Amino acid sequence: MFRLVALAAVGACLVPQPRIHAQVIATAPETEAPQYAQRWDFYGGAQYSHFNPSPGRGVEAINLLGWNGTATAWLRTTWGFEGSARGVYGNLVVPANSENIPASPPMSEHLFLFGPNFRLIRHRSYTFGMHALIGAAYGKFSSGFPVGTMPQDVGIYNDKLAFGMGVGPSVDYNLTPRLSVRFIPDWQPTHYGFSWQNEFAGSVGVVYKFGSLHNK
Numbered sequence: 001m002f003r004l005v006a007l008a009a010v011g012a013c014l015v016p017q018p019r020i021h022a023q024v025i026a027t028a029p030e031t032e033a034p035q036y037a038q039r040w041d042f043y044g045g046a047q048y049s050h051f052n053p054s055p056g057r058g059v060e061a062i063n064l065l066g067w068n069g070t071a072t073a074w075l076r077t078t079w080g081f082e083g084s085a086r087g088v089y090g091n092l093v094v095p096a097n098s099e100n101i102p103a104s105p106p107m108s109e110h111l112f113l114f115g116p117n118f119r120l121i122r123h124r125s126y127t128f129g130m131h132a133l134i135g136a137a138y139g140k141f142s143s144g145f146p147v148g149t150m151p152q153d154v155g156i157y158n159d160k161l162a163f164g165m166g167v168g169p170s171v172d173y174n175l176t177p178r179l180s181v182r183f184i185p186d187w188q189p190t191h192y193g194f195s196w197q198n199e200f201a202g203s204v205g206v207v208y209k210f211g212s213l214h215n216k
Contacts, residue, residue: 033124034177036077038209043070043182045205049088053107053141055195056155058095064088064109068184068203072117074213082117082131084166086110086201092141097154105144111137111164111188127172127180137164137190157192164190172207180207 047068052061066088074080091104113133121128138161141151152158168186175181181204188201 033122035124035127035174035180035209036074036119036122037213038178039074039211039213041072041074041180041207041209043068043072043205043207045182045184045203047086047088047201047203049109049188049199049201051088051090051109051199052197053092053139053151053157053192054155055157055193059155060093062090062093062107064090064107066108068205077119077122077213079116079118082115082133084111084113084133086113086166086203088201092151092156094154094156099149099153100146101149101154102144107143108140109137109190111135111166111190113164113166115166117170125174127170127174129170129172131166131168131170133166135164137162137192139190139192160192162190162192164188166201178209180209181205182207 045068047066049064049066050061051064053059066086068084068086070082070084072080072082087108087110089106089108092107094101094103094105113135115131115133117129117131119127119129138159139157140159141156142159145151150158166186166188168184170182170184172180172182184201184203186201186203188199190197190199
């Protein structure tokens, strides 16, 4: 009996045993899309604004059209600092008056805004972001008014440098790593006179990106 057990043990040692190999597949770490590797982006586009030039209800709100130029310095792929200059132009709707003030004199508004810009969603094809900008707005309402009259004579704001803001999202569609189409809908409040104007603003244009962002 002892011999049988010993022979069985020796045979087990001589028979090749199956071996299990653990295979490790190395994967490269996922890198940031090249669309977000640039330090700077410049945006240029058409601007729209819906604006009420009067604190009262006797003057109509008007639609203004113009331009928007923006530069953003990206400190990380997720956030940066933005500066925006905007100009919009249109014609006032003046109530009937005895001052010989024309019914639709021209007006303009220029805004210079600064603040943070955030990329909340980054995809190779598109980006969704948000900015919160503050600064100044200058409204020129007296163009076309006869000498000796002022916009306030018909309930319209006088020319003024006022506080301004631009808060809202932005959506980029990436055409190439350096070129995108951008849409910006903004709440753009200003503070002419002693009241707030809740402007709605929108812009569509093109973004060009350049430089190199090393700190991701």
